[in-house]
Amino acid sequence: MSTQPSVWDLVGQFAAAQRGTWKQEEIVSWFRRHAPEQAKDSTVRAHVRGAAWNVGDRSQFSGREPFLTRVDTGWFRLATEEELARWREGAATPAAASEVPMVAQAIDEPPVEADRTDWHTEENIQRLIVERLRSTGWTIVRTANTATGETGIDVVAERNGETVGIEVKGYPSKTYARGAKKGQPKRTAPSTQAAHWFSHAILAAMKLRVAQPSWQSVMAFPDFPRYRRLYAATAAPLAAAGIEVWLVSQGGAIEPLG
Missing domain, CATH: 3.40.1350.10 (Trna Endonuclease; Chain: A, domain 1)
Incomplete structure (x- = not known):
């Protein structure tokens, strides 16, 4: 008897089929089209975060090996073998996220007030x-x-x-x-x-x-x-x-x- 793949497996299948980086909304949209009965949007987002080695808290999925890298807020890609090797050795922590290409250093910075700079034009x-x-x-x-x-x-x-x-x-x-x-x-x-x-x-x-x-x-x-x-x-x-x-x-x- 065939069984449906888990949400975790489907996230892996989606990620493996992508070229380069993709945003979280893309996989949420994919689930809505291809597996609407499998998971709510919030569940998909949680699994995507849990599949990334460099997020702040993936305790919900601590028993599973990650396979994604978060490159920006809401943006992900497949993790490289080097990144996963560092994670397995215990060296890849959220603090090391600055070593990942294209990670924005201002992800968690508070918004800058309007009258301090002209960055917001x-x-x-x-x-x-x-x-x-x-x-x-x-x-x-x-x-x-x-x-x-x-x-x-x-x-x-x-x-x-x-x-x-x-x-x-x-x-x-x-x-x-x-x-x-x-x-x-x-x-x-x-x-x-x-x-x-x-x-x-x-x-x-x-x-x-x-x-x-x-x-x-x-x-x-x-x-x-x-x-x-x-x-x-x-x-x-x-x-x-x-x-x-x-x-x-x-x-x-x-x-x-x-």
């Missing part, structure tokens, strides 16, 4: 996203000129037959950055303006879902508490519409929400 967030995508095997098809306010989707990238379209927003500053009012305080509070930008991004992402239904539609923002709260208030309808939200840290780490 739309132009810079787009640059960080493009760099991260390229480093994880994506081909950049298009980037918008944010300096001139070019219309259209901000970033389009392809990998392994998949296409992602990303609407990028920054976080508002307290003063004008250019023009005749440069350096003068804005009349609209940054938190209020951020809500407007969030709603603009939703409209663009929904239009992309209609124009390109086979693409991943993503909204990307710098990692600020305001954007986390706005996402929490809209998470259910965004998920129903098939729209993803990514938060980008100052160090370039991408955290897919949901």
Whole structure:
């Protein structure tokens, strides 16, 4: 009598079939399509983390040998034999994660406040996203000129037959950055303006879902508490519409929400 493979085995099968790195949302989507009765999304995420040798706590799966490496928040790949050998010898601890290629050092850093640096501008967030995508095997098809306010989707990238379209927003500053009012305080509070930008991004992402239904539609923002709260208030309808939200840290780490 045949038996169904376990969730652990299915995670291994998925990972072995991938080329390079992949994000956690990809395997969650795969389970929904191919094994919906096997596991809830939370169970899949737990197994993926448990299969990675360099996560902070994998005690739930301590009796199983890991086979993945976490390369960034929400991003994984197959572990190399060298990494697994170090893990077996007891040398591979979460503290050694900085030795892993492409691990962002700012994964667990708190969000930087808006008035301390200009890292959170739309132009810079787009640059960080493009760099991260390229480093994880994506081909950049298009980037918008944010300096001139070019219309259209901000970033389009392809990998392994998949296409992602990303609407990028920054976080508002307290003063004008250019023009005749440069350096003068804005009349609209940054938190209020951020809500407007969030709603603009939703409209663009929904239009992309209609124009390109086979693409991943993503909204990307710098990692600020305001954007986390706005996402929490809209998470259910965004998920129903098939729209993803990514938060980008100052160090370039991408955290897919949901």
